[in-house]
Amino acid sequence: xxxxxxxxxxxxxxxxxxxxxxxxLRVALDRTTGNARTKRAAAVAAWPDFDRARAAxxxxxxxxxxxxxxxxxxxxxxxxxxxxxxxxxxxxxEACAAVIKICRETRAKTVTRSKSMLGEEIGLPHALxxxxxxxxxxxxxxxxxxxAGETPSHIIWPAAHRTREDVxxxxxxxxxDHLLLTEVEAMVDSARRxxxxxxxxxxxxxxxxxxxxxxTGAICTITNEGNAExxxxxxxxHIVTAGIEKIVATTEHALQLTRVLVRSATGAxxxxxxxxxxxxxxxxxxxxxxxxxxxxxDHGRTQMLEDMPEMLRCLRCGACLNHCVVYRKIGGHAxxxxxxxxxxxxxxxxxxxxxxxxxxxxxxxxxxHCKQVCxxxxxxxxxxxxxxxxxxxxxxxxxxxxxxxxxxxxxxxKPALYRAALAVALxxxxxxxxxxxxxxxxxxxxxxxxxxxxxxxxxxxxxxIASGEEA
Amino acid sequence: xxxxxHPGGPRVGLFATCLVDMLRPNIGFSALELLRAAGCTVEIPxxxxxxxxxxxxxxxxASARKLARQVIEIFEGFDYLVAPSGSCAATxxxxxxxxxxxxxxxxxxxxxxxxxxxxxxxxxxxxxxxxPTGVSCKASATYHDTCSGLRELGIKTQPxxxxxxxxxxxxRALEGEETCCGFGGTFCVKYSEISDAIVTEKAENVVATGAxxxxxxxxxxxxNMAGKLRRAGxxxxxxxxxxxxxxxxxxAIGEEKP
Amino acid sequence: MSAHxxxxxxxxxxxxxxxxxxxxxxxxxxxxxxxxxxxxxxxxPDLVExxxxxxxxxxxxxxxxxxxxxxxxxxxxxxxxxxxxLEQEVALxxxxxxLALDWGFxxxxxxxxxxxxxxxxxxxxxxxxxxxxxxxxPDAPTLYGFMPLHHIVALETRTIVARFEDYTAQEQGKPHxxxxxxxxxxxxxxxxxxxxxxxxxxxxRLHILLIG
Numbered sequence: 043x044x045x046x047x048x049x050x051x052x053x054x055x056x057x058x059x060x061x062x063x064x065x066x067l068r069v070a071l072d073r074t075t076g077n078a079r080t081k082r083a084a085a086v087a088a089w090p091d092f093d094r095a096r097a098a099x100x101x102x103x104x105x106x107x108x109x110x111x112x113x114x115x116x117x118x119x120x121x122x123x124x125x126x127x128x129x130x131x132x133x134x135x136e137a138c139a140a141v142i143k144i145c146r147e148t149r150a151k152t153v154t155r156s157k158s159m160l161g162e163e164i165g166l167p168h169a170l171x172x173x174x175x176x177x178x179x180x181x182x183x184x185x186x187x188x189x190a191g192e193t194p195s196h197i198i199w200p201a202a203h204r205t206r207e208d209v210x211x212x213x214x215x216x217x218x219d220h221l222l223l224t225e226v227e228a229m230v231d232s233a234r235r236x237x238x239x240x241x242x243x244x245x246x247x248x249x250x251x252x253x254x255x256x257x258t259g260a261i262c263t264i265t266n267e268g269n270a271e272x273x274x275x276x277x278x279x280h281i282v283t284a285g286i287e288k289i290v291a292t293t294e295h296a297l298q299l300t301r302v303l304v305r306s307a308t309g310a311x312x313x314x315x316x317x318x319x320x321x322x323x324x325x326x327x328x329x330x331x332x333x334x335x336x337x338x339x340d341h342g343r344t345q346m347l348e349d350m351p352e353m354l355r356c357l358r359c360g361a362c363l364n365h366c367v368v369y370r371k372i373g374g375h376a377x378x379x380x381x382x383x384x385x386x387x388x389x390x391x392x393x394x395x396x397x398x399x400x401x402x403x404x405x406x407x408x409x410x411h412c413k414q415v416c417x418x419x420x421x422x423x424x425x426x427x428x429x430x431x432x433x434x435x436x437x438x439x440x441x442x443x444x445x446x447x448x449x450x451x452x453x454x455x456k457p458a459l460y461r462a463a464l465a466v467a468l469x470x471x472x473x474x475x476x477x478x479x480x481x482x483x484x485x486x487x488x489x490x491x492x493x494x495x496x497x498x499x500x501x502x503x504x505x506x507i508a509s510g511e512e513a
Numbered sequence: 514x515x516x517x518x519h520p521g522g523p524r525v526g527l528f529a530t531c532l533v534d535m536l537r538p539n540i541g542f543s544a545l546e547l548l549r550a551a552g553c554t555v556e557i558p559x560x561x562x563x564x565x566x567x568x569x570x571x572x573x574x575a576s577a578r579k580l581a582r583q584v585i586e587i588f589e590g591f592d593y594l595v596a597p598s599g600s601c602a603a604t605x606x607x608x609x610x611x612x613x614x615x616x617x618x619x620x621x622x623x624x625x626x627x628x629x630x631x632x633x634x635x636x637x638x639x640x641x642x643x644x645p646t647g648v649s650c651k652a653s654a655t656y657h658d659t660c661s662g663l664r665e666l667g668i669k670t671q672p673x674x675x676x677x678x679x680x681x682x683x684x685r686a687l688e689g690e691e692t693c694c695g696f697g698g699t700f701c702v703k704y705s706e707i708s709d710a711i712v713t714e715k716a717e718n719v720v721a722t723g724a725x726x727x728x729x730x731x732x733x734x735x736x737n738m739a740g741k742l743r744r745a746g747x748x749x750x751x752x753x754x755x756x757x758x759x760x761x762x763x764x765a766i767g768e769e770k771p
Numbered sequence: 772m773s774a775h776x777x778x779x780x781x782x783x784x785x786x787x788x789x790x791x792x793x794x795x796x797x798x799x800x801x802x803x804x805x806x807x808x809x810x811x812x813x814x815x816p817d818l819v820e821x822x823x824x825x826x827x828x829x830x831x832x833x834x835x836x837x838x839x840x841x842x843x844x845x846x847x848x849x850x851x852x853x854x855x856x857l858e859q860e861v862a863l864x865x866x867x868x869x870l871a872l873d874w875g876f877x878x879x880x881x882x883x884x885x886x887x888x889x890x891x892x893x894x895x896x897x898x899x900x901x902x903x904x905x906x907x908x909p910d911a912p913t914l915y916g917f918m919p920l921h922h923i924v925a926l927e928t929r930t931i932v933a934r935f936e937d938y939t940a941q942e943q944g945k946p947h948x949x950x951x952x953x954x955x956x957x958x959x960x961x962x963x964x965x966x967x968x969x970x971x972x973x974x975x976r977l978h979i980l981l982i983g
Contacts, residue, residue, distance in 0.1 A: 055704075062710050070964070077965030091809035098806040105802050109795050111782040124947070130775040182971055183962035199962055206963050230960060230968040237972065242884050258947040268958040268973025271917045271950075286778070291799040293942070293951075297935035298806045308961060310830055311811070312900040315917075315973065316953040324949050326909035328865070340774075344781040367693045371710040405704050407697025407711075408570060409660035430572030439572070447568050451576030454531070455583055457560040464535060478767045479743055488705030493712070493740030496536060496767040503529050503538035507557050512545075 049192055049375040054401035057376040067203055071373050074202040078364040081309025082415070089305070099302045100418040102295045103355035106256075107347065113256040113289045114338075120259025121336060124321030129337045134393075137339040138169035141248065141281055144335050145175050148279050150245035156265065156273040157181035158250025159197050159358055160285050162380040163393065164341060166248070178240040180269040182233050189216045195374030197381060198307050198360035203373050247273040247331070249319075251284035252303070252357070253296040254338075260320035261288075261336060262296050264304070264313040271317055280319070280331035287343050287354040293318065299357060302417035306359040342392040349392075350425050355418040356385055362412035362422060368405055377402060384412035384422045391429055400438050403429035465505065468498045522552040526591035528584070530601045531563040532732045537766065540732060543759035544597040544633050551643035553595075558587045564596075566604040570698050574612060581609050582619065585626050593640070594630045597755050599662020599731050600698075602632035607665050632662055633755055634730055638671040648760045649680035655687040655724040656754070657715070657738065659731035663691060672730055672754045679757060685722045689715070696737040712741040720747050726765075728754045739766040807936055811899070818898040819928045819981070825901025826979060831956035832969065833901070833977040840982060841925070845874045847980050848890055848923055852877070855921065855976075857887050864891040864915045869925070882918055889919035889974075893954075896931035897938065900955055903979070904938065907950035916954055922974040924954075928983045 050057070061067055086092045106113050118128055129144075131137035145153060153175055155161065170177045179188040183201040187194060189212045194200030201209070209229055214222050217236045223229050249270050251261040261282050263270040274280040290296050297316075304310050323330035346353050363369045363383030374382035379390035379399070387402035403426040412422040433439060453460050474480045475497025483490045501509075525548055529541040541557075548555045565580030584605060588594040596602045609623040637643040656676070662668035676682060695701060695711025702708075715738055719727050727742070727749050729735050739751035750765035772780070783789075790798070815821040826833040836847055852859050862882040863869050869892060882889060891911070893903040903924055907913045916922055932938055958973030969975045 058704070058707055062706055073964040075965075077961070081965075089811040091811075094809035095806060095811075098802070098809060101805065102802050105798060108786060109789055110786045111779055112789055112792070112795060114782065115779070130773070130778055132774045132777060136774060180972065181962070182960045186962070199965065201962060204963075206966075209963050226963045226966050226968045227970075229963060230971050234970060234972055238884055241972070260947055260951070266958070267960045267962075267971035268917045269971070271913060271952070272972050275913050275917070275950075291795075292803070292939070294803050294936055294939040295799065297939065298803065301806075301811070301935075310955075311825070312902055312953065312955045314954065314956050314959055316902075316955070318947070318951040320947045320949055320951075322949075324908075327907065327949060328909065328912040329914050330907065330912075330949055340778050340781075344778065344785065347782070347785045367695060367711045368704075368707055371707055405700070405707065407660070407693045407695060407700050407708075409693035409697070410664035411660070411691070411693065414664055427570065427572070430570070431574050432572070434572035434574070443571065444573075447571055447573045447576050450563070451565070451568055451573070451579050454562040454565075455579050457562055460562045468535065478769055479740075486702045488702040488708075489740070491705055492709035492744065493737065494743040494767070495740055496736065497769075498536050499538055499769060501538070503534045503541035504557070504559055504561070506538055507541075508559060 050378055054376065054378060054405065057378060058372045058405070061372040061376045066205065067373050070203050070205045071370055073205070074196070074199050075364040075370050078308070078360070082306055082361060082364070085305040085309040085311070095302055096417055096419050099299055100355055102290065102299060103418055106289050106291055107287070107351060107354050110289065110347065113291055114286060116256040117254050117259055117289060120257065122259070124259045126259065126321050126334045126336050129335060131337055131339045131341070133341050134164035137164045137283060137337055137341065138166055140337045141166060141283065142169055142173045144279065144281055145170070145173065145246055148245055150175055150279070152176045152178060152240065152244045153246040153248055154178045154180050154240055154244040154273040154277065156247070156249040156263065156270040157184045157200065158248070158283060159380060160250050160283050160339060161248065162194055164283070164339060166283065178237065178244065180237055180241065180273050181265070182230065182267060185233055185237065186212060193375070195382065196360060196363055197358050203375065241272045242276050244277045246279045246281060247277040248281045248283065249274050251282050251288050253290050253299070254284055254288045255293050255296055255318065256289060257292045258318070258320055260293070260318040262316065262318050264300060264316045266308070266314045268315050271315060274319065274331065275329050277331060279333040279335065282319070282336045284336065284338060285343055286338050286340055303357040303359050306361040306415065306417040345392055346389070350388070350428070352420045353388055353425060355420055357417060359417055361415040361417065365411045365415045367407065367409065384426070388422055388425045388429070396429065396433055396436065397438050400433045403433070461504070464502050468502065469500060472497050472500060522554050523592040525553040525555050525593045525595050526588045527555050527557045528561055528564070528588065528594055528596040528601065529557065530596055530598045530732070532736070533597060536736070537732055537753070539756055539761055540597050540753045543753070543755040543761045544595070546759045546761070547633065547637060547643070547755055548595060550645070551637050551641040553641070556591070560587055564601045564604045566601060567698055569604060569608060569612065578612055581612055581623070585609070585622050589622060589626050592629065593636065594626060595633055595636050597633040597730070597753065599632045599659050599666055599668055600733065602630055603661040603665035606630040632666055632668055632730065634675060635666060635668045635671045638674055644678045645675060645758050646678070648678070648758060650757055650762065651681040652725040653683040653685055653723070654726035654728050655685045655719060655722040656690065657687060657694060657727065657729045657734065658691050659729050659734045660693050662730050668730065675758050676728070676754060682757070685724045687722055688718045694734045694738050696734045698733065701737060712737055716741045716745055716747065719749060725750060727751045728757060730754055735766060743767055803936065810934065813899060813933065818931045818933055821898040822896050822901055822931050823981070825898070826956065828901070831901050833956050833979055835979045835981060837981045837983055841868060841872060844925055844980060845872055845877055849875070849877050851923060851978055852888060857921070860888070861923070862886045862889040862915065862919065864889065864911060866892045866910045868892055882915060884918060886919040888921045888923060889915045890923045890925070891915045893924050893926045894930065895938065896926050897935060897953065898931055898933050899935070902953040902955040905952040905954065906948040908948060913950045913952065916952060917973045919974055920970065921976045921978065922957070923978045923980060925980045925982055928981055
């Protein structure tokens with residue numbers, strides 16, 4: 043959907059290489075993810091039972107998913123009773139079409155939008171542009187990347203790839219005051235001034251949803267800036283776009299999940315603004331939208347329910363990105379999809395197909411840090427490994443890789459052959475060494491491009507044991 | 514089969530792992546000595562090769578199963594399987610049962626072996642209550658927690674407890690000690706540039722400790738870090754913790770000149 | 772078949788073990804209690820003390836003044852405006868308790884996009900997080916909490932409960948308002964390098980007048 047965007051051009055390896063060569067990007071990523079890790083660690087340290095709470099949170103999400111049709115139907119019933127209008131979409135195209143149709147019926151010229159990763163996932167910014175609707179992103183980071191003409195590179199900090207110096211330049215160029223600002227506070231002020239009028243003149247406000255509450259039919263948004271409420275309250279029409287997996291049983295469950303979600307995302311106890319929106323403006327209300335639409339999107343969720351149900355627990359907190367050694371080095375754009383990092387690598391193949399995205403589950407060291415910090419204990423390494431197995435079974439792996447693995451398994455399953463092969467290979471390899479180190483490996487040039495490899499000994503451990511050496 | 518009989522002690526099958534077997538026999542000998550010192554009867558089955566982890570993590574489950582079956586057959590008769598590697602032990606302990614989820618009989622055997630499979634350092638502490646005596650090493654050292662051991666097997670305090678018994682060894686904290694070194698098995702070759710960026714940061718943190726030695730519990734990770742430190746010209750010496758504990762830390766990785 | 776029907780057919784196929792509604796509700800209740808059994812500890816046993824500690828903590832960053840009664844509110848607002856160097860004009864949330872007060876020389880002005888001060892009344896507080904609770908309605912429009920640069924909120928201490936769970940228990944069986952807002956500190960953003968800056972779009976300052 044965004045293949046024309048410069049930062050998303052090329053293959054994964056090409057994008058990763060470009061990112062690795064960008065020292066500026068490294069500074070931006072280190073600052074944002076470093077701050078996020080420090081704050082999360084402090085928040086978790088202050089909650090001795092955090093690990094038990096993670097399990098409890100996972101169980102709360104699982105419960106909703108185990109009773110998916112029951113709760114979704116309950117949500118539908120209660121939302122309709124609140125005066126909301128519901129639209130169901132099987133895929134990205136249907137979801138965008140539903141939003142555009144409402145915009146057309148409203149004769150909307152300008153829409154304000156509060157950050158929603160689902161919107162990015164379904165390509166809503168692009169669809170609005172094609173429909174000729176002016177889109178104003180109100181989340182500060184989304185505003186920054188809208189000015190830069192980019193896509194988000196992080197699910198919580200979409201402008202994680204931008205330093206304060208970048209933002210300063212962008213604001214100087216695009217904001218009507220054209221001021222050169224050096225302090226973050228002053229930049230935030232400038233954005234506040236810039237976006238103020240749009241909040242109140244927009245025809246439609248679009249938000250996502252962090253939760254769909256079955257027992258009330260309400261949708262929940264959580265933000266720190268207050269832009270969700272300013273986006274959704276003044277315009278005549280509020281459109282919610284939400285993945286169906288956001289369903290939870292009760293308001294109590296939603297609030298309980300925020301405890302682990304927010305700590306994992308920003309290290310706060312709760313976001314500044316946690317709001318449950320239930321239907322349009324009511325009799326006597328002085329503000330609020332006259333129309334309240336909820337677009338409920340499948341786009342692969344039912345497929346995930348079948349293949350990797352744990353993934354539907356995901357609260358989109360971003361902790362797995364901040365703790366991922368790969369994400370921290372290459373940033374979000376290298377992943378090529380709406381969602382980067384471990385959770386992105388797990389779900390992008392569902393949206394884009396495995397063959398074009400097969401690098402994502404492979405470009406991971408399976409170190410497990412993502413699972414450790416996940417507030418709902420999603421077994422991300424297992425899911426990524428399952429994708430690798432699927433990719434192997436479906437024949438997407440290169441011939442060289444398949445042959446190499448098969449050869450290794452063949453030799454290693456014949457101990458006598460294995461011993462004989464090592465007896466020949468090790469001395470050969472050993473001869474390549476100089477001062478105990480090999481600086482160019484014939485079979486693994488990737489290793490020695492940037493590292494030395496120790497020269498192997500003359501004889502293996504088992505050979506020495508077999509020859510009677512004890513210790 | 515080499516045997517060393519300690520009446521009453523458990524019969525341990527030492528799984529050297531393919532990397533130790535090929536590249537660093539000294540870790541195998543260190544493991545052997547430590548297990549014996551901890552009162553075990555140690556056998557080193559000579560038909561052992563590889564646990565199948567490279568195939569497993571590459572998605573080639575059929576090859577992984579082939580090698581897993583072999584490991585199960587070789588080691589299921591022992592009281593314990595012990596390996597001087599967190600990632601190989603985790604493959605057997607955590608992943609073998611899953612690998613045979615469609616074969617109930619094999620799965621049962623995999624589960625049995627899983628339950629008695631241990632990484633060396635945690636086995637010494639948690640099962641044998643072992644502490645080395647009479648080992649000294651006048652040096653400063655820092656410890657990197659290798660990921661599989663740390664997160665799949667819960668190995669964190671055990672190596673430090675063992676190392677604290679070494680006289681003269683000064684341990685220094687490593688910034689990001691629980692952060693992956695970028696090895697990741699085949700990852701480091703397939704995505705070598707990303708791996709390099711990760712291990713570069715790791716090497717910088719290791720150098721910043723000013724320690725003489727870098728220790729860990731997984732040879733793959735140690736090779737990655739040692740290779741980077743050597744390329745970067747950093748003089749820090751790299752050992753498996755078992756080598757130090759067994760008093761066999763003479764030549765560090767890359768120091769055994771022909 | 773419509774998208775709705777196709778989706779539900781797929782979900783029903785994938786979730787075949789659905790229980791009866793009572794059993795599902797019982798399970799949902801048990802899960803909520805399981806979370807309640809491992810909550811983050813409260814720093815102080817006294818709810819008001821804990822609430823004040825949370826809202827004034829650095830990461831929430833509100834200020835608090837304790838008042839003996841509603842009648843002291845206009846004075847406290849006037850003092851706040853003076854201290855901030857602001858005009859003595861405020862947008863009063865149309866809450867009868869506020870409108871009934873004698874505001875003296877403090878002028879009540881309509882809420883606008885550049886309003887400096889709005890004065891509102893919170894319906895309750897959550898001690899655990901230092902959150903203020905608002906239900907939208909004719910006497911509590913949502914935007915009073917979002918449009919001004921300074922948000923002054925009156926909160927009766929007796930309405931402070933310990934946890935979210937206490938709030939949801941209170942609300943059980945009652946109709947859901949259009950908006951329920953939990954406001955925890957002033958507007959902030961960490962979108963530039965993860966550094967917290969205040970007053971992104973909502974209020975830059977949150978001042979709470981506790982009425983005991």
